[in-house]
Amino acid sequence: MENKPNTPVLIFDMDGTLIDSNPAHKLAYTEFLKRHGIELTDADFIDYISGRMNPDVIKHFFGDDTDAERIQELTKEKETLFQDIYGPQIKAIDGLMPFLNSVREAGFLMVLATSAPMMNVRFVFDHLPIEQFFVTIISEQDVEVGKPDPTVFRRAAERVMAQPADCLVFEDSQAGVQAAHEAGMKVIVLTTTHTADELGDAELAIGDFTQVSVAHLRQIMQPAA
Incomplete structure (x- = not known):
């Protein structure tokens, strides 16, 4: 789609960012792998699952x-199990709906990149x-390789004809933060899955969307003097 030059673009991850679904994903992966004779450890979930694509x-x-x-x-087996677990309890991260409304009214474009x-x-x-x-x-x-490779975020920017400097990513995983940085984009992290220290360098760390405003976004995205 065509985009006005320098229009600010917000790129959102989904799991752990828009919805607090990672505990359900962990339960689903634990049961799924157990069915196939594989034990899932906490370290395995962080190192090989969080933020990554199912094929990987x-x-x-x-x-x-x-x-x-x-x-x-x-993939279908695991995700069917996930949906059965999470469906009855699915809800947005606190403050999400008012936040999305406010940034749309302020003229930001929003892209989902998951x-x-x-x-x-x-399902969501x-x-x-x-x-x-x-x-x-x-x-x-839409991508051949998953996070921490930056392709998913670069493709999101290309889809709306935006420059990386005009994009701000919302992420909750270490792989996602790394991918955003490698794409040349700034990052706000949600501490739904990891601590701010575990997620590393970011412009802002929030627990939910009640802790961020349009004013925060404009301050973060303004060009360096």
Whole structure:
């Protein structure tokens, strides 16, 4: 889509950023891997799952030679389990809806850029009225390699014809923060999954969206003198 030059763009991760879904993902992955005789440790979840795409996760646990058809089968199995666990308790991160309304009114463009498959994006949109805010969506199917590779964020910027300097990323994972920095973008981190110290360098760390405002965004995104 065509974008006015220098229009500020907010790029949002989904899991752990818009919704506090990572505990449910961890439960789902624990049960899913257990069914296949694999034990999931806390370290495994942080190092090999958090913020990453399902094909990368599955190849790590099931082998690099796992073919595309098998990856698709295993992805569907795991995500169906996740949706069964999380569906009854799904809710937005506190303050999300008022925040999205305020930044849209202030003229920011918003893009969803997630490692999740589109079936999970649609699952979230079916439960929460947030699809209306995003001008475009980048999901697992739109990139060949996942975070910490910066492709997902670069593709999000390209989709709205924006420069990295005009983009601000909201993330909750170490892989996502690294990807945003490598894409040349500033980052606000949500401490839903990790502490601010664990997430590393960021412009701002927040617990939820009641702790950030349009004024914060404008201050963070203003060009350096």
